[in-house]
Amino acid sequence: MLDGHVCWDAARALERLGGDEGLFREIVQIFLHEAPKHLAGLQQALAQRDKDSIERIAHTLKGELSYLGVSGAAHHASKLEDAGRNGDLECAASIRISLEKDVEGLLQNMYRALLEKTSSLSPIQPSGAHSNG
Amino acid sequence: MAEATISLEPKVNEPPSTLRVLVAEDDPMFRRILQSWLQTWSHEVVVVENGARAWDILQQEQPPELLILDWMMPEIDGTELCRRIRAQRRSRYQYILLVTGKNDRQDVVRGLDAGADDYLSKPFDRDELRARLRVGKRILALQDSLIHAREELRFQATHDVLTGLWNRGALMDLLHHELDRSKRANAPTAVLMLDLDHFKRINDTYGHLAGDAVLKEAARRLTQSIRSYDSAGRYGGEEFLVVLPGCDRGQTQNTAERIRAEIAGMPVLAAGVEIFFTASIGATVAEPGATSSTEILAVADSALYQAKNSGRDRTVLA
Numbered sequence: 001m002l003d004g005h006v007c008w009d010a011a012r013a014l015e016r017l018g019g020d021e022g023l024f025r026e027i028v029q030i031f032l033h034e035a036p037k038h039l040a041g042l043q044q045a046l047a048q049r050d051k052d053s054i055e056r057i058a059h060t061l062k063g064e065l066s067y068l069g070v071s072g073a074a075h076h077a078s079k080l081e082d083a084g085r086n087g088d089l090e091c092a093a094s095i096r097i098s099l100e101k102d103v104e105g106l107l108q109n110m111y112r113a114l115l116e117k118t119s120s121l122s123p124i125q126p127s128g129a130h131s132n133g
Numbered sequence: 134m135a136e137a138t139i140s141l142e143p144k145v146n147e148p149p150s151t152l153r154v155l156v157a158e159d160d161p162m163f164r165r166i167l168q169s170w171l172q173t174w175s176h177e178v179v180v181v182e183n184g185a186r187a188w189d190i191l192q193q194e195q196p197p198e199l200l201i202l203d204w205m206m207p208e209i210d211g212t213e214l215c216r217r218i219r220a221q222r223r224s225r226y227q228y229i230l231l232v233t234g235k236n237d238r239q240d241v242v243r244g245l246d247a248g249a250d251d252y253l254s255k256p257f258d259r260d261e262l263r264a265r266l267r268v269g270k271r272i273l274a275l276q277d278s279l280i281h282a283r284e285e286l287r288f289q290a291t292h293d294v295l296t297g298l299w300n301r302g303a304l305m306d307l308l309h310h311e312l313d314r315s316k317r318a319n320a321p322t323a324v325l326m327l328d329l330d331h332f333k334r335i336n337d338t339y340g341h342l343a344g345d346a347v348l349k350e351a352a353r354r355l356t357q358s359i360r361s362y363d364s365a366g367r368y369g370g371e372e373f374l375v376v377l378p379g380c381d382r383g384q385t386q387n388t389a390e391r392i393r394a395e396i397a398g399m400p401v402l403a404a405g406v407e408i409f410f411t412a413s414i415g416a417t418v419a420e421p422g423a424t425s426s427t428e429i430l431a432v433a434d435s436a437l438y439q440a441k442n443s444g445r446d447r448t449v450l451a
Binding site for chain 2: 016017026031056
């Protein structure tokens with residue numbers, strides 16, 4: 001799963017999920033859906049110098065990335081969360097660029113992994129299991 | 134039955150292995166993970182995406198007993214929720230598991246201080262969550278057995294072990310309350326004092342176990358013959374007391390006769406023989422506010438004495 005600068009320990013993520021591949025695919029899909037929104041949100045928050053939003057979105061990304069086993073990117077998100085909390089916007093702006101690069105690389109990895117998996121595993125379906133929300 | 138013991142050991146069948154769990158988490162990824170696991174483990178799960186929704190759910194009649202709350206949430210965050218829940222002081226304790234980010238040590242401390250029982254750091258894994266739920270279940274089970282033990286103690290403190298009727302102390306309290314109430318309601322209160330006839334002879338002839346069987350059967354027939362808002366208790370050895378709120382002399386006479394006839398009606402089978410037994414009843418009706426409980430009991434007692442002296446198996450209304 002190594003791709004340039006992004007290191008995604010998918011095996012560790014799967015292990016955390018108790019080896020449940022169906023659930024693993026589901027959460028990867030949720031991430032694919034959510035991450036672009038987070039990136040856009042970060043960009044907007046920086047443009048508006050909204051440090052609370054920077055902290056909050058970075059916190060969310062930190063949680064998701066570390067869960068998925070993308071420790072390098074999670075580290076960047078954590079730094080960005082700190083920068084947001086401390087109101088250090090210049091620092092935040094530069095970390096955001098690295099983080100965006102990480103996440104975009106990761107998203108590509110994920111798409112590829114999902115496509116590969118479909119040949120060997122059952123096809124990925126939109127999760128119908130989102131019952132009582 | 135005679136030696137009721139109080140046990141703090143969790144009952145085998147309680148609490149059920151299925152917990153009612155509330156998950157409050159704004160991140161859709163973790164929401165899905167938690168929901169999926171909890172459902173796999175057969176828990177009843179309600180999932181909400183913010184603290185305000187969680188607070189709404191907690192106002193329900195039977196709220197979830199185990200709460201998994203994310204620390205950072207819009208509107209009402211995890212700590213604030215903890216504080217509100219603890220301030221509510223529900224009789225049923227709710228076990229709170231707070232979910233925090235990695236390295237959020239300060240948050241953990243604040244969360245625990247605000248009333249959380251335990252915490253889980255992201256990224257948590259399946260086995261860890263499962264183990265923490267087991268801890269929660271253990272605490273909830275312990276609480277259930279404490280409540281159960283308290284209820285059992287409360288019952289034992291107010292009831293007669295053999296017959297399950299009110300005991301003497303509880304009867305005196307009941308009579309007191311009833312007299313107060315009758316004064317306010319301006320209604321009479323009737324009291325029956327009932328004594329099984331020749332009970333010593335039953336004990337001597339058939340043994341104490343047979344005597345106990347007669348006492349239990351007398352209690353059962355007595356309870357059967359009164360209304361749900363009347364109170365019956367064991368006053369002493371073979372002596373029972375009945376408090377009848379709002380009964381006038383006619384109703385009191387009828388009730389007493391019904392009880393007497395019910396008791397004398399048929400034998401009880403004990404020690405392999407049919408034992409016939411009867412009861413004498415002394416009855417009195419107190420007008421609202423007229424007398425004290427001591428006086429009423431004295432009047433009923435002397436009426437009982439008369440019933441005994443005039444041949445037993447009868448009612449005397451003083």
